[in-house]
Amino acid sequence: MSLLEVRHVSQHFGSLVAVDDVSMAVEAGELRGLIGPNGAGKTTFFNLISGFFKPTAGHILLDGRDITRLAPHERVARGMARTFQITEIFPELSVRENLRIPVELAQGLRMQPWLTRAADVRIKERIDELMQLGGLGAHANRLVGELSHGDQRATEIMMALALKPRLLLLDEPTAGMGSHETYSTSVLIRKLHRSQNLTIVLVEHDMRVIFNLADRITVLAEGAVLDEGAPDEIAASERVQEAYLGKAA
Numbered sequence: 001m002s003l004l005e006v007r008h009v010s011q012h013f014g015s016l017v018a019v020d021d022v023s024m025a026v027e028a029g030e031l032r033g034l035i036g037p038n039g040a041g042k043t044t045f046f047n048l049i050s051g052f053f054k055p056t057a058g059h060i061l062l063d064g065r066d067i068t069r070l071a072p073h074e075r076v077a078r079g080m081a082r083t084f085q086i087t088e089i090f091p092e093l094s095v096r097e098n099l100r101i102p103v104e105l106a107q108g109l110r111m112q113p114w115l116t117r118a119a120d121v122r123i124k125e126r127i128d129e130l131m132q133l134g135g136l137g138a139h140a141n142r143l144v145g146e147l148s149h150g151d152q153r154a155t156e157i158m159m160a161l162a163l164k165p166r167l168l169l170l171d172e173p174t175a176g177m178g179s180h181e182t183y184s185t186s187v188l189i190r191k192l193h194r195s196q197n198l199t200i201v202l203v204e205h206d207m208r209v210i211f212n213l214a215d216r217i218t219v220l221a222e223g224a225v226l227d228e229g230a231p232d233e234i235a236a237s238e239r240v241q242e243a244y245l246g247k248a249a
Helices: 042-050 072-078 095-106 117-133 149-161 179-195 207-213 231-236 238-245
Strands: 004-013 016-026 031-035 057-062 080-082 167-171 199-203 216-221 224-229
Touching: 004 042, 016 042, 016 057, 016 224, 031 042, 031 207, 042 080, 042 167, 042 199, 072 080, 080 149, 095 117, 095 149, 117 149, 117 179, 149 167, 149 179, 179 199, 179 207, 199 207, 207 231, 216 231, 216 238, 224 231, 224 238, 231 238
Parallel strands: 031 199, 031 216, 080 167, 167 199
Antiparallel strands: 004 016, 004 057, 216 224
């Protein structure tokens, strides 16, 4: 059984068809790339998977359970987390404080007026683990708003990981980065995929990132699936070259 199944999903905004009868199955432990030209429907599709939009038609299943009508926070409780094109962090808080928020949430401790010593120790240990995993230990007490774009993105990814997801959705994680930060973020994604046994769906414009990381790639064009396959199959696809990567020679 696939961890994530999207079955014949469509999204209409009036007369505009943003996503048109899209189906996709992602296996547990897979890193799936999602690409397509601007306006292809990638972000709308991500919003459908994560619950920010309800589809006009079709169904979305997580681990065999229909989550089509569940709200985003209910999907998080089922094991899904995501990041956004624009980095979502609390810039006025430190890295440690940013991570503490989802760690407490994951441990069911948010909104409690007091914590036991044992609970506080567990929280601090989990925060330290996440900072080490994300390469953020040296910035633990710095305000996130003072960090480089790459370190802010790493903080956001680790905040998502703090929720203990089985499925992690990454929406253009290297957007706006230079070569060095893009490489560092790619290394982090690969490390998380392998060491945490995560299933990841990754939207990305940088083809170097997608083709180096993805097990399989789904290509959207005009809201529909244009092609799907392993990176070498997608690179060789004339349809993809014509629609997105440049017309085939």
